[in-house]
Amino acid sequence: xxxxxxxxxxxxxxxxxxxxxxxxxxxxxADEGMFPVSEIARLNLRAKGLEMExxxxxxxxxxxxxxxxxxxxxxTGSFVSPTGLIITNHHCAYRAIQSASTTEDDYLRDGxxxxxxxQEIASPGYTVRVTESFRDVSTEVLSAxxxxxxxLERTKGIDRRRKxxxxxxxxxxxxxxxEVAEMFAGKTYVLFLYxxxxxxxxxxxxxSSVGNFGGDVDNWEWPRHTGDFSFMRAYVAxxxxxxxxxxxxxxYKPKRFIQVAPNGANESDYVMLLGYPGRxxxxxxxxxxxxxxxxxxxxxxxxxxxxxxxMQAAGEQDRAVAxxxxxxxxxxxxxEKRSRGQLKxxxxxxxxxxxxxxxxxxxxxxxxxPERQAKYGSLLRDIDGVYASMSLxxxxxxNFLNLRLSNQMLRLAYTVYDAAVxxxxxxxxxxxxxxDRNIDQTIRRSVLLQKDLDVxxxxxxxxxxxxxxxxxxxxxxxxxxxxxxQLYEGSKLGDPEFLKKCFESTPEDLKGMDDAxxxxxxxxxxxxxxxxxxxxxxxxxxxxxxxxxxxxxQLFQQTSFVPDANATLRMTxxxxxxxxxEDAVYKSPATTLSGVIAKTTGVAPFITPQKxxxxxxxxxxxxxxxxxxxxxxIAILYDTDTTGGNSGSPVLNGKGELxxxxxxxxxxxxxxxxxxxxxxxxxxxxxIRYVLWVTDKVYGAKHLIKEMGL
Ligand code: ASP
Numbered sequence: 001x002x003x004x005x006x007x008x009x010x011x012x013x014x015x016x017x018x019x020x021x022x023x024x025x026x027x028x029x030a031d032e033g034m035f036p037v038s039e040i041a042r043l044n045l046r047a048k049g050l051e052m053e054x055x056x057x058x059x060x061x062x063x064x065x066x067x068x069x070x071x072x073x074x075x076t077g078s079f080v081s082p083t084g085l086i087i088t089n090h091h092c093a094y095r096a097i098q099s100a101s102t103t104e105d106d107y108l109r110d111g112x113x114x115x116x117x118x119q120e121i122a123s124p125g126y127t128v129r130v131t132e133s134f135r136d137v138s139t140e141v142l143s144a145x146x147x148x149x150x151x152l153e154r155t156k157g158i159d160r161r162r163k164x165x166x167x168x169x170x171x172x173x174x175x176x177x178x179e180v181a182e183m184f185a186g187k188t189y190v191l192f193l194y195x196x197x198x199x200x201x202x203x204x205x206x207x208s209s210v211g212n213f214g215g216d217v218d219n220w221e222w223p224r225h226t227g228d229f230s231f232m233r234a235y236v237a238x239x240x241x242x243x244x245x246x247x248x249x250x251x252y253k254p255k256r257f258i259q260v261a262p263n264g265a266n267e268s269d270y271v272m273l274l275g276y277p278g279r280x281x282x283x284x285x286x287x288x289x290x291x292x293x294x295x296x297x298x299x300x301x302x303x304x305x306x307x308x309x310x311m312q313a314a315g316e317q318d319r320a321v322a323x324x325x326x327x328x329x330x331x332x333x334x335x336e337k338r339s340r341g342q343l344k345x346x347x348x349x350x351x352x353x354x355x356x357x358x359x360x361x362x363x364x365x366x367x368x369x370p371e372r373q374a375k376y377g378s379l380l381r382d383i384d385g386v387y388a389s390m391s392l393x394x395x396x397x398x399n400f401l402n403l404r405l406s407n408q409m410l411r412l413a414y415t416v417y418d419a420a421v422x423x424x425x426x427x428x429x430x431x432x433x434x435x436d437r438n439i440d441q442t443i444r445r446s447v448l449l450q451k452d453l454d455v456x457x458x459x460x461x462x463x464x465x466x467x468x469x470x471x472x473x474x475x476x477x478x479x480x481x482x483x484x485x486q487l488y489e490g491s492k493l494g495d496p497e498f499l500k501k502c503f504e505s506t507p508e509d510l511k512g513m514d515d516a517x518x519x520x521x522x523x524x525x526x527x528x529x530x531x532x533x534x535x536x537x538x539x540x541x542x543x544x545x546x547x548x549x550x551x552x553x554q555l556f557q558q559t560s561f562v563p564d565a566n567a568t569l570r571m572t573x574x575x576x577x578x579x580x581x582e583d584a585v586y587k588s589p590a591t592t593l594s595g596v597i598a599k600t601t602g603v604a605p606f607i608t609p610q611k612x613x614x615x616x617x618x619x620x621x622x623x624x625x626x627x628x629x630x631x632x633x634i635a636i637l638y639d640t641d642t643t644g645g646n647s648g649s650p651v652l653n654g655k656g657e658l659x660x661x662x663x664x665x666x667x668x669x670x671x672x673x674x675x676x677x678x679x680x681x682x683x684x685x686x687x688i689r690y691v692l693w694v695t696d697k698v699y700g701a702k703h704l705i706k707e708m709g710l
């Protein structure tokens with residue numbers, strides 16, 4: 001798609017100019033670093049180390065650096081060639097590598113390399129998006145809210161309006177994907193338009209002993225020695241339009257690609273990242289943080305910890321089972337360890353206390369003025385009240401919800417029935433996942449989930465949830481006396497043909513089917529609906545309250561805020577630098593191949609391919625050697641502001657060239673999601689020299705090096 005749809009841009013430029021005149025003449029607060037790209041011009045980046053025009057990083061009118069960035073499912077990627085080659089993390093491509101692997105061709109274990117386009121492997125379930133344009137649609141969205149609406153009606157009204165806008169935008173811009181993102185809860189909404197690519201293929205992946213070296217032991221830690229990168233490629237139909245996988249498809253030609261800088265970046269260098277950070281909660285209250293600290297995070301650590309143990313045990317017995325479960329294990333382990341880091345960080349950095357202190361100041365400011373007092377006087381207390389009531393039922397609700405989130409069979413059964421019920425409604429009234437524009441994706445996800453189903457593990461996870469309920473004197477709901485074994489024996493949902501037939505059925509058809517899981521899901525459906533409605537009600541209430549909170553905070557601090565991360569395109573900048581996580585400890589910002597070798601024990605997750613060990617011994621580093629370290633640099637550390645979703649983000653030098661691929665944060669920086677801090681917030685990227693050395697010298701994929709123009 002060309003940047004022809006300029007009404008978006010005209011509107012955007014106009015709006016931005018207007019906003020700048022109004023409130024954006026205020027400064028931005030210093031602790032905010034995930035800037036919407038529209039802010040780039042105001043950040044004075046040249047003084048900080050940018051060696052190109054800010055207008056060449058982001059420009060609404062012409063092709064610029066951001067056109068070389070894409071979103072790869074929940075991660076970020078960069079186009080690194082004119083023919084759609086994407087670099088992202090190994091952990092972002094993990095699901096694709098897992099799906100392509102069998103016990104004979106075990107690409108997770110051995111790595112994968114396509115020698116030519118024909119050998120590249122389709123990765124169903126993967127999509128790539130490129131941001132084309134965005135514009136503020138807050139007024140239009142909020143006009144759906146009228147006086148006297150209940151909170152539930154408010155959420156539903158806003159939801160429906162968002163869907164209308166998205167549908168209209170997609171109809172006007174064929175082949176694109178539209179999404180209205182909430183920037184500030186209950187207050188600001190922006191319509192993003194994306195080029196949407198559905199044929200994504202695996203090109204190159206190092207073995208897990210490189211791409212996931214150190215595994216969960218090293219995850220969220222610095223120093224780090226992981227070669228967390230992979231290459232994928234985006235394909236489109238021969239006429240350039242977006243299309244499902246077909247052997248006739250051709251590589252996508254991005255408007256712009258990112259030039260790889262084989263010299264990398266060194267300590268004190270300026271770096272910047274572009275990407276799609278997922279979620280942060282910087283504007284949330286102390287009561288929310290208390291809820292996280294006391295309720296949600298401990299629950300996640302406990303539940304996921306147990307599920308990981310069960311899945312690992314099953315995988316150790318049988319590699320075929322492991323190949324079904326590894327991606328899920330990895331994602332749960334990632335969340336579990338991050339949650340532990342956050343719990344520790346919340347306590348250590350006393351984040352709740354400091355947020356309470358700033359809220360006290362805000363309350364005094366509110367109370368100083370009778371008009372403000374009348375409008376905002378009870379605001380903070382009202383928000384606290386919502387979290388207090390949420391906390392009371394949280395564990396029971398979470399157990400109930402996890403029945404259908406953690407147990408794959410109930411998940412399938414529920415999705416099938418929920419889809420059938422929702423599809424009886426008008427398109428705009430449906431839950432988003434079942435709208436005409438989304439249903440194919442939803443079905444595809446279910447098919448993938450079914451493919452990776454391991455019945456024994458699924459049963460064990462269900463039994464564990466039942467035990468958790470029993471401990472709280474709750475009987476597993478509506479089982480009608482059936483045992484777990486009988487549930488599985490009495491269901492055909494593991495059969496692809498049956499699943500397909502279910503997705504084509506009406507609710508009445510499904511009710512008539514003699515399938516134990518399906519019937520259980522149908523009996524549970526109204527309870528889940530009640531839960532969905534009550535969470536929408538809460539969302540409406542919090543949306544309204546947080547909207548007011550942002551308004552009064554802006555009055556108080558006389559400053560503009562950067563919205564929390566919400567999976568839309570952002571930029572962050574900083575410097576390659578070390579840090580001091582505790583008294584008398586300093587960690588420097590670069591690791592080397594010698595460090596990999598020193599960590600290698602031969603026992604997972606510290607196994608290194610023999611070829612790498614040999615090449616290290618013979619110092620066969622080629623042009624990828626670091627001149628001062630006299631070694632291959634592996635990973636770098638920098639003080640940018642990142643979160644999940646920045647996985648795979650390009651680490652760029654001042655000229656906008658690729659010097660690394662972001663993949664993680666230091667343990668202390670897991671707390672970034674709640675509060676960023678110059679002392680402890682550090683992100684981790686794989687050094688481009690390691691990427692190139694592994695791709696070129698170790699595995700001989702010279703054609704990729706050439707394709708990147710090196
Ligand atoms: N490794 C991280 C993740 O996958 C990236 C980050 O959160 O910084 O979530």
